[in-house]
Amino acid sequence: MSAEDLENYETDMELQLYREYKDVANLFNYVVETERRFYLANAVDMKARSADGEVYFDVTLTDAWVWDVYRTARFVKTVRIVTFKDVNIEELSRIEDLTIPKDAGMGLG
Template sequence: MSADDLENYETELELDLYREYRDVVSLFSYVVETERRFYLANEVELKPRSAGGEVFFELTLTDAWVWDVYRSARFVAKVNIVTFKDVNIEELTKPDMTI
């Protein structure tokens, strides 16, 4: 496999992932970004914690979708995340009417 073939393969995987995201985003209520992953979820629980002078966050996402091009099963019932960096949680707005 050449470098061009590999690049084309990865580009196609990313495009397929974007298409899947576009198709499922309306099913979710929240967007969650951590330093390692991007998630869609319908329930988010955030708990700030500290231990040994370090602050970290525990996140529990329920009914989630994971943005990961190499993951075969992106829909998960529950995700537990521990992160030491900022977490961005955004509530998605739902349109009043769909056509």
């Protein structure tokens, strides 16, 4: 396999992963980003802990999907993450949850 074939294979795998993400994102409530991974989850429990003067984060995700091109099973019942780096947690908005004010300044009417 040439370097170009390998690059094309990896590009195709990333594209498949992105398409899968688009298909499943609406099934989840949260996006969780760490320094190593990106997750979708329906429940997130994060606790800041300390040991020997160091602060770390203990995060548990329930009903999760893992952004990892090399995983064969991306859907996981429970994920536990322990990290010394920042964790970004965002609650996803659903279209039906969004309310647009009647006077949103859209220049209609």
